[in-house]
Amino acid sequence: MLIRGLYYDQWHPAATPKKIRDREEFIALVGAGLEDIRPLNSEDTTRTVFRVLSRHVDVGEAAKVEGALPDEIRTMWQTERTKAAHPAGVAE
Numbered sequence: 001m002l003i004r005g006l007y008y009d010q011w012h013p014a015a016t017p018k019k020i021r022d023r024e025e026f027i028a029l030v031g032a033g034l035e036d037i038r039p040l041n042s043e044d045t046t047r048t049v050f051r052v053l054s055r056h057v058d059v060g061e062a063a064k065v066e067g068a069l070p071d072e073i074r075t076m077w078q079t080e081r082t083k084a085a086h087p088a089g090v091a092e
Contacts, residue, residue: 023075023076026070026072027043027046030042030045047076047079050077054080
């Protein structure tokens with residue numbers, strides 16, 4: 001994983017972890033990571049990733065990740081977790 005990160009994914013250990021505290025900065029960082037692929041809306045992409053994680057990551061692990069997020073970013077995760085738990089058009 002380390003070698004892949006260094007050589008294939010252009011990971012730079014000295015640049016991590018990043019101290020991102022607000023939503024706009026986080027969305028901008030996501031957008032920067034998406035620059036070399038087709039145009040995508042950074043906020044929509046972030047919400048989609050959070051929704052996928054909410055569906056596929058163990059509840060306990062998801063709670064740990066969510067708890068580590070700054071408040072503004074955590075609210076995006078919580079909104080998407082609610083959507084994942086109650087998809088539109090699905091009766092309970």
